[in-house]
Amino acid sequence: MPSAVPDAAERRRPLRSFVLRQGRLTAAQERAFAQLWPRYGLAWSPGTPLDLSDCFDGDRPVVLEIGFGNGETLAAMAAAVPAWHWLGVEVHAPGVGHLLLECERLGLTNLRVIRHDAMELLAHAIAPGSLARVQLFFPDPWPKTRHHKRRIVNPAFRDLLGRALRSGGVFHAATDWEPYAVQMLEVLEAAGSPLRNTAGPGGFADRPDTRPLTRFERRGERLGHQVRDLVFARR
Numbered sequence: 015m016p017s018a019v020p021d022a023a024e025r026r027r028p029l030r031s032f033v034l035r036q037g038r039l040t041a042a043q044e045r046a047f048a049q050l051w052p053r054y055g056l057a058w059s060p061g062t063p064l065d066l067s068d069c070f071d072g073d074r075p076v077v078l079e080i081g082f083g084n085g086e087t088l089a090a091m092a093a094a095v096p097a098w099h100w101l102g103v104e105v106h107a108p109g110v111g112h113l114l115l116e117c118e119r120l121g122l123t124n125l126r127v128i129r130h131d132a133m134e135l136l137a138h139a140i141a142p143g144s145l146a147r148v149q150l151f152f153p154d155p156w157p158k159t160r161h162h163k164r165r166i167v168n169p170a171f172r173d174l175l176g177r178a179l180r181s182g183g184v185f186h187a188a189t190d191w192e193p194y195a196v197q198m199l200e201v202l203e204a205a206g207s208p209l210r211n212t213a214g215p216g217g218f219a220d221r222p223d224t225r226p227l228t229r230f231e232r233r234g235e236r237l238g239h240q241v242r243d244l245v246f247a248r249r
């Protein structure tokens with residue numbers, strides 16, 4: 015009978031902001047991993063360095079999108095701003111496969127994909143001050159109180175953002191879950207935060223035109239949820 019008391023291995027396992035779903039890859043996504051991953055994918059694993067200048071040609075602003083889902087928004091933004099370099103990190107394999115196909119369809123040359131936990135990537139791979147922007151659109155809201163500790167926007171995440179962003183660099187989040195939007199404000203504006211609210215204390219930002227509608231945003235809108243944008247700058 016399973017024990018209610020977590021064993022030692024379980025206690026050591028960090029609390030993740032995701033649960034890996036066993037989604038099946040479509041035939042097209044299988045082909046994408048076989049043929050497109052070598053072009054767009056970065057096989058980073060903890061313990062190895064990640065030099066962004068090796069990942070992209072030339073020295074241009076780098077934008078990191080965390081938890082890009084199926085990647086449509088990220089691919090559209092990368093196509094709209096070809097002069098920048100775009101890096102996506104996501105754990106869900108079918109979403110990664112979908113983005114690879116979008117990269118091919120749009121002929122992108124300025125986007126790279128990592129399949130990994132973004133927290134680990136920020137903590138161990140991204141050099142301090144190396145990112146121009148970080149974007150986090152419709153992160154899992156973990157609505158139950160006992161799951162709030164799984165929300166990715168927490169003080170540790172905020173401090174990792176502060177380390178990764180260059181001075182003046184921007185963190186842009188959007189959510190359709192109002193209690194999470196309020197918690198994000200609290201965390202990002204807490205005393206000692208390396209980030210400053212560009213909308214003024216306690217303020218939400220206007221939705222920037224540059225952010226295309228995401229799949230989860232359309233779902234939130236169908237449910238009648240108000241969408242909140244938060245735009246913070248590295249001090």
Ligand SMILES: C[S@@+](CC[C@H](N)C(=O)[O-])C[C@H]1O[C@@H](n2cnc3c(N)ncnc32)[C@H](O)[C@@H]1O
Pocket residue numbers: 031032080081082083084103104105106109130131132133150151152153154155166228229230231
């Ligand atoms: C609710 S979905 C939103 C997807 C997309 N941003 C959108 O708006 O359509 C949240 C996504 O974040 C991913 N995710 C959650 N925690 C993550 C982490 N620590 N590292 C990488 N991806 C993560 C999940 O796999 C999921 O695809």
